[in-house]
Amino acid sequence: MSKHFEAEPENRNSQNENSKSDTHGSEFRDSKLESPASPVHPITGPPDHPIITGRWKSYELLLLARLKEMYREPEVIFWVFIFPILLALGLGIAFRNKPADVCRVALVAGPEAAQAMELLRAASAAGSVHAEVLPAAEAFNQFRLGKYDLVVTPRGAGFEYLYDPARPESVLARSVTDDALQLAAGRKDSLPSSARVSSEPGARYIDFLIPGLLGMNLMNSGMWGIGFALVDLRQRKLLKRFVASPMRRSDFLLALASSRLVLMLIELVLLLGFGVLVFHMRVAGSWVSILIISAAGALCFGGVGLLTASRAQKIETVSGLINLVMMPMWILSGVFFSYQRFPAFLHPLIKALPLTALNDALRAAILEGAPLSHQPARLLVLGLWGVLSYLLALRWFRWT
Amino acid sequence: MMRTMDVAVRCRGLRKTYKGAVEAVRGLDLEIHAGECFGLLGPNGAGKTTTIEILEGLLEPTSGEIEILGNNWRTHNRQLRELLGISLQETRLAEKLTVRETLELFASFYRRPRDIGEVMEEMALTEKSGAWVGKLSGGQKQRLAAATALVANPRILFLDEPTTGLDPQSRRQLWEVIRQFQQRGGTVLLTTHYMDEAERLCDRIAIIDHGLTIASGTPSELIEQLGGHHMVEFDASGNVPGELEAWRSLPGVEAVHEEDGRVVLSVREPHETIPALLAAIQNRQKHLLHLTTRHASLEDVFVHLTGRHLREE
Numbered sequence: 216m217s218k219h220f221e222a223e224p225e226n227r228n229s230q231n232e233n234s235k236s237d238t239h240g241s242e243f244r245d246s247k248l249e250s251p252a253s254p255v256h257p258i259t260g261p262p263d264h265p266i267i268t269g270r271w272k273s274y275e276l277l278l279l280a281r282l283k284e285m286y287r288e289p290e291v292i293f294w295v296f297i298f299p300i301l302l303a304l305g306l307g308i309a310f311r312n313k314p315a316d317v318c319r320v321a322l323v324a325g326p327e328a329a330q331a332m333e334l335l336r337a338a339s340a341a342g343s344v345h346a347e348v349l350p351a352a353e354a355f356n357q358f359r360l361g362k363y364d365l366v367v368t369p370r371g372a373g374f375e376y377l378y379d380p381a382r383p384e385s386v387l388a389r390s391v392t393d394d395a396l397q398l399a400a401g402r403k404d405s406l407p408s409s410a411r412v413s414s415e416p417g418a419r420y421i422d423f424l425i426p427g428l429l430g431m432n433l434m435n436s437g438m439w440g441i442g443f444a445l446v447d448l449r450q451r452k453l454l455k456r457f458v459a460s461p462m463r464r465s466d467f468l469l470a471l472a473s474s475r476l477v478l479m480l481i482e483l484v485l486l487l488g489f490g491v492l493v494f495h496m497r498v499a500g501s502w503v504s505i506l507i508i509s510a511a512g513a514l515c516f517g518g519v520g521l522l523t524a525s526r527a528q529k530i531e532t533v534s535g536l537i538n539l540v541m542m543p544m545w546i547l548s549g550v551f552f553s554y555q556r557f558p559a560f561l562h563p564l565i566k567a568l569p570l571t572a573l574n575d576a577l578r579a580a581i582l583e584g585a586p587l588s589h590q591p592a593r594l595l596v597l598g599l600w601g602v603l604s605y606l607l608a609l610r611w612f613r614w615t
Numbered sequence: 616m617m618r619t620m621d622v623a624v625r626c627r628g629l630r631k632t633y634k635g636a637v638e639a640v641r642g643l644d645l646e647i648h649a650g651e652c653f654g655l656l657g658p659n660g661a662g663k664t665t666t667i668e669i670l671e672g673l674l675e676p677t678s679g680e681i682e683i684l685g686n687n688w689r690t691h692n693r694q695l696r697e698l699l700g701i702s703l704q705e706t707r708l709a710e711k712l713t714v715r716e717t718l719e720l721f722a723s724f725y726r727r728p729r730d731i732g733e734v735m736e737e738m739a740l741t742e743k744s745g746a747w748v749g750k751l752s753g754g755q756k757q758r759l760a761a762a763t764a765l766v767a768n769p770r771i772l773f774l775d776e777p778t779t780g781l782d783p784q785s786r787r788q789l790w791e792v793i794r795q796f797q798q799r800g801g802t803v804l805l806t807t808h809y810m811d812e813a814e815r816l817c818d819r820i821a822i823i824d825h826g827l828t829i830a831s832g833t834p835s836e837l838i839e840q841l842g843g844h845h846m847v848e849f850d851a852s853g854n855v856p857g858e859l860e861a862w863r864s865l866p867g868v869e870a871v872h873e874e875d876g877r878v879v880l881s882v883r884e885p886h887e888t889i890p891a892l893l894a895a896i897q898n899r900q901k902h903l904l905h906l907t908t909r910h911a912s913l914e915d916v917f918v919h920l921t922g923r924h925l926r927e928e
Contacts, residue, residue: 265727266726266727267726267727267728268722268723268724268725268726268727268728272723273720273723273724275723276719276720276723277720280709280712280716280720283711283712283716284709284711284712287711287747288711451706451707451708452703452705452706452707453706453707453708453709455673455703455706456701456703456706456708456763457724458673459671459672459673459696459699459701459703460696460701460721460724460725460767461693461696461697461724461725461726462724615673615674
């Protein structure tokens with residue numbers, strides 16, 4: 216025993232040397248461990264067995280593994296690629312711009328009903344009002360259920376309108392129907408006015424929707440693709456197994472981020488391509504700026520996903536967290552409808568959310584052709600969210 | 616006397632306290648020599664996994680010194696990782712990757728990995744090289760986990776319960792691989808709660824209980840501690856329960872107990888006891904239905920030291 220304690224200081228020295236050379240960044244060689252004086256263990260290969268693994272080999276294989284695991288999982292393909300397109304298709308059809316909405320009007324049956332019908336038919340705006348005669352009780356009931364936008368009850372020489380001020384189509388029906396009836400009855404407008412029609416691509420709901428869906432999709436797949444995948448790896452103890460090997464953690468994180476960028480590219484081409492081919496969307500901005508914004512979004516949400524996953528040990532926990540983070544943004548960030556509908560004092564808060572910044576930037580680039588230099592604030596918001604979550608994640612991240 | 620560099624793994628005064636309350640490891644000393652197969656044997660919850668994960672540099676000890684191949688984790692993390700092959704307890708490898716893809720991935724983490732085809736051959740996984748990990752049997756998955764450690768071309772192999780849940784054939788296959796690795800000069804540290812595994816595979820053993828080494832040495836040394844015991848088991852026609860004490864008076868018998876209807880004698884010298892036993896059976900006009908003798912096992916050592924069995928449910 217005494218012998219090997221004597222040998223200790225010598226051993227310490229060689230360690231110091233090693234650590235010194237490490238700080239200078241020199242590559243470590245086995246020969247350092249086997250200082251010439253010490254008996255070399257008969258190891259499994261010759262000591263000068265050449266280094267056969269290239270610097271980027273493990274990054275490449277980690278990235279490939281991520282992508283393979285993804286495309287071998289049919290559900291992932293569905294949720295990441297097919298679902299957003301189905302959503303766009305469904306919403307695009309449901310909210311397609313019909314040539315001026317037809318107002319659905321219930322006319323309460325009575326002696327004057329026939330005369331009112333007559334007036335409506337004669338009106339110039341006849342095509343935009345569709346009226347049906349119904350018994351009073353049924354008319355009110357169907358209005359309550361939303362089948363009609365307006366109930367018209369003849370009252371003496373005139374009419375009484377029942378409408379719902381909280382329903383835009385009801386408000387519209389009241390004004391259109393009233394105009395039609397008044398004009399048909401002989402009202403003369405005191406100001407001459409004329410109108411021109413414009414329904415160019417760019418202002419339709421689908422044009423608003425597709426960039427929003429793209430933003431939402433980048434958020435969903437970033438959060439699930441990074442956050443969920445990491446916790447799954449942690450729960451399987453695969454993360455621990457990886458860090459038990461000499462794998463560079465930076466390679467691992469880089470491969471994760473790269474896999475997001477690859478998927479981002481596919482998501483972008485699929486969704487925008489779908490909009491262009493099926494709904495004849497017009498992409499006003501340059502593809503380069505759209506690509507850069509999408510990449511910023513994908514990386515930003517990758518960072519947020521990393522943060523969400525930094526400590527969770529179970530996939531149930533992280534699923535809850537991910538939904539908690541995403542839910543407010545689905546509603547607030549203008550995916551399906553403009554956030555202008557929320558009270559103005561909330562707007563600064565909403566604009567500080569990463570998905571709002573991403574959606575706004577995508578819409579500006581795709582619909583208005585805004586160059587990147589015109590939206591530094593939005594890119595800054597994305598960058599800040601991404602960098603801050605990434606830094607916090609690195610602080611808190613648990614590999615084991 | 617061992618020279619310093621012949622010590623592959625050494626730890627002194629190893630302690631691990633979780634959240635200031637649970638003491639998983641309470642001052643452990645180990646010295647594992649290069650080229651030997653060392654076993655940490657102990658019941659579940661004894662602190663084996665905590666110990667091996669500290670030695671693997673995956674857990675920070677609360678206190679204590681660790682040296683792996685003359686270096687420590689703080690200064691030589693990555694260099695040491697190149698030299699170790701590690702198989703954790705219950706790692707679930709990616710299900711949608713094939714066996715080959717999994718091994719290629721792990722090989723890519725090392726500067727000087729072994730040939731994948733060779734490792735698959737050794738672990739009898741060649742036929743499964745194109746199969747998804749999710750489709751493998753439990754035994755094949757465990758062999759793959761060991762293969763991810765071997766592909767590192769390591770100098771020390773750390774295996775945490777490598778054969779738990781394996782069928783006998785797979786266990787034997789894995790033992791063979793471990794022996795081959797050792798023959799090529801590798802050092803092995805494994806944990807197990809199978810005493811037969813420890814006895815057959817390990818050159819030296821530390822028996823761990825409640826975070827402390829309660830005994831260590833070669834399997835035969837440990838059994839020697841019992842006083843060189845042999846066990847004589849027999850079954851004679853018409854065993855009567857109350858009769859047990861009668862066998863105790865035979866020469867060389869130290870203790871008697873009954874197991875599954877057989878009488879088990881703890882014996883110092885079987886060659887003295889057995890003739891006397893046969894004569895006694897004949898005297899009482901009984902038939903001997905069964906007689907075996909065996910060495911006392913590590914299980915007997917554990918029972919002797921703790922009063923418990925290794926795998927008490």
